[in-house]
Amino acid sequence: MTTTRRTLLLAGAGALAAPALAVAQSRDAIRIGAVGPYSGNAAAFGISMREAIDLVVDQRNRAGGLLGRRIEVMHGDDAGRPEEAANISRRFASRDRVSLVLGSVSSPASLAAAQVLRDEEVAQITISATAQRITRQGNPWVFRSAVPDRKLVSDLVDFIAEKHPTHRRFGFLYVNDDFGKGGFDSFVEFGRARGFSITAEERYSRGDIDFTAQLTRIRASQPDAMIDWSRYAEGALILRQARQVQLGLQIYGSDGVAPPAYLELAGEAANGVIYATHFSPATASGAEAERFMAAIRQAYNKPADMTHAQAFDAATIACDAILRARSADRQPVRDAIRQTDFNSVRGPFRYDQFGDPTLVTHVVRIVNGRETNARA
């Protein structure tokens, strides 16, 4: 009763007829909410997310659905805006009565959705959000599909220490926001245990286009290699300018440069760069990965990207959890997600006590403009 009253207050008079309608529909379909940036600057990620989720749901529905019921995905476009993600989550929880929610893509939007879904007690699996704090706020309803940022940095540090032991002193360039600063702080913290040191700490603002000054200062500090914690547009410019100023250092990048546009924008300057990524055809192995890449290619006639992989795994986790729970109710579904243990398209996948996956970060090196497995 209280839920209904709160819903009515929040949703206003327009939603008056909704609860009755939702009950009638919930009998014939299991509803899953998906919230992502289907328009706006991050639309490329949102569209990949939607494609992969629709693919999983389509496959399951053709095989008879779940528990004898059809799956229905409700897509909500947050355009990358946290307030919109929160509104959509509220609607999913109260009006659409979904069993769980997939999304969103960015960390701020995912956090905003998480606050609402925690209140409403709906399980959520975020797709690409890597901010550590999403799963560290004691929220038992949130899970993620991506490797969180600190784990990713720690995996990259281990990779450098094992595969490139001569690289111990680093020039570090990063974008001056949560993403870049977080990457830098974690690298310093995990690197310390490996005896790494920082010779130059250089920053820039989001949207900057000229990095020659930073690169010049990094070169002057005479490091063994350079770390670049950027997103792909700035990252590609940094590669091109590094070539112009003849930096002559091995560059290691973050997962922010993993979108394919990075290689497109950087062109030849990308050769030799090494970066962490959440998924790459070059590092994918196993039957699940092969099947997944073939399915994406067949359904959408394009190569599978990182967001496809994350969303595909998230949707698979969701469907399997409903099957294991033998129920589409929110609490049993949440408990079943926690028990996830399967071979994802990115490798063996389980959840730790926080709701983070226990995947190991993939690392790739660019050779002739293509990703290759850097661990090989």
Add this chain to the structure above:
Amino acid sequence: MLTSIFVGGLAIGCVYALIALGFSMIMRATSIIHFAQGEVMMIGSMSGLTAVWLAPFLPAPVVLLVGMTAGGLAAVAMELAAYRTLRRRGVPLMNIITATVGMSILCINGARLIWGSEPLRYPDLFGVEPVLLGGARVPPQLLWIAAAGLLLMAGLQLFLKHTRTGIAMQAVAQDPDAAQLMGVNLTRTMAATFGIAGMMAGAAGVMLGSLFFSFFEMGFITGLKAFVAATLGGLGSIVGAILGGLLFGLIETFSAVYVSSAYKDAVGMLLLILLLLFLPQGLVGLWRRGR
């Protein structure tokens, strides 16, 4: 190292100066602060890129020309479609300036619709092999951009001093009523002012695109910095805009190397505030006071 930083600062300074020129010319002729000037630059950049897509064999000067033409046409279209009508209706100046902000947002969204929201790569128009200059290795793009920029600005000076349209523009800028009494066609001259201002910005767009990327939002922050550069030089002054642009580019680059890369924007803006406090007329004011 000093040489390459200097050339880098000069090249980015040329880009600011070309946009700042547009701000100052339009300001002089119509008293409008044309906040869509950065977007005119973006349209020039995108058009030049589109030309390269359609005809990859085009040499760099032709691409530059395409960008200039597109920028010029875009600015004239804005003037004819919106600003002139607003002026004729006697709308207060503040509202016209607000309309230029609206125009800027319209252009940004239109560009996203046409060219998408991903940054687009320009081909290497000017080669990539570094040039040896005073013992330093300098990327050739920077040299070409600095040279082309300075040449364009010199050309503009000649145009303003020695052609009928140029002299008419100067006359309108000084006293529109007197100019009209002397037989200058006010409407046409103002349109020409927008056209020339747009061409300068369009050239800047191709230069900036070839140095970095083309991006639907590229005009916003660059336009803002060019406006600051124009103010630094003395808003409404042609020489001031050139000086302000070049100086702003150099200060930004040098302070990034020698002060802090994270706060390079802050250094430029701090300088601007100091200058406006002590020299409200900008750099040109300093020169006038000295005489």
